[in-house]
Amino acid sequence: MLSLTAFLFPSCPDLLLEEMTCEGQTLFLTVRSSKQAVACSVCEHIAVKVHSRYTRSLADLSLMEYAVVLRVQVRRFFCSNPACVRQTFAEPFADLAVAHARRTSRQASRLSAIAKELGGRPAARESENVQMPVSRHTLLRLLRRCPVPEAPTPRVLGVDDWSIRKGQTYGTLLVDLERHRIVEVLPDREAQTLQAWLTVHPGVEIISRDRAGTYAQGASKGAPTAIHTNLHSHMPDRYEGSK
Ligand SMILES: [Zn+2]
Numbered sequence: 001m002l003s004l005t006a007f008l009f010p011s012c013p014d015l016l017l018e019e020m021t022c023e024g025q026t027l028f029l030t031v032r033s034s035k036q037a038v039a040c041s042v043c044e045h046i047a048v049k050v051h052s053r054y055t056r057s058l059a060d061l062s063l064m065e066y067a068v069v070l071r072v073q074v075r076r077f078f079c080s081n082p083a084c085v086r087q088t089f090a091e092p093f094a095d096l097a098v099a100h101a102r103r104t105s106r107q108a109s110r111l112s113a114i115a116k117e118l119g120g121r122p123a124a125r126e127s128e129n130v131q132m133p134v135s136r137h138t139l140l141r142l143l144r145r146c147p148v149p150e151a152p153t154p155r156v157l158g159v160d161d162w163s164i165r166k167g168q169t170y171g172t173l174l175v176d177l178e179r180h181r182i183v184e185v186l187p188d189r190e191a192q193t194l195q196a197w198l199t200v201h202p203g204v205e206i207i208s209r210d211r212a213g214t215y216a217q218g219a220s221k222g223a224p225t226a227i228h229t230n231l232h233s234h235m236p237d238r239y240e241g242s243k
Helices: 004-008 105-118 120-129 136-145 191-200 214-222
Strands: 015-023 026-033 050-063 066-078 088-090 156-165 168-176 181-186 206-209 227-230
Touching (some): 050 105, 105 120, 105 136, 168 191, 181 191, 206 214
Parallel strands (some): 026 066
Antiparallel strands (some): 066 088
């Protein structure tokens, strides 16, 4: 029979589930590594002597209407190599999450997919519906981290800002309005950034945008021959994922 740990963490064969507790609508799963020895992150010498332990919290995929938080018991090891620059190092949980992340890789990837599919506010709402609530700011950061696959330059481009609330903007979404997919996430909403993107992506014929000021300036300089239209007559409620 499949063990519970193997069922919950199919891609983490070295993980052990120690404890499961429930507080409100959140399940807390305490996990640790079953490995006796770990290779040093710098010199790769095998280390067995534990220096200290601490708990790392990782938000994970929700389970049966419950939010899930992993409490990962992390060991810090002494490096056994006297010549190594690292005296101690924390064991990595590479199968579970990238270094310093606050969520598991599988949660990050699910949230990125939701952000790509739905865009700003609807994506943040959906993240709450599926018990993995995150802000639009976090969704934008996740999107920026995941590479946008090469897509053909759109003929009809939607330019939309991504804001948490009025007056606070964190980026610009460029959407192919014919294919209904995000082609790029720009890190700000400056005219120069949009202009630079348009300059290296010639071929945009129609630019559909909001906000007369900044985007108009960037759009006319970057794509002087393109026709400009009002964004809200074109922008779909949902963006199709890039993959
Ligand atoms: Zn070392």
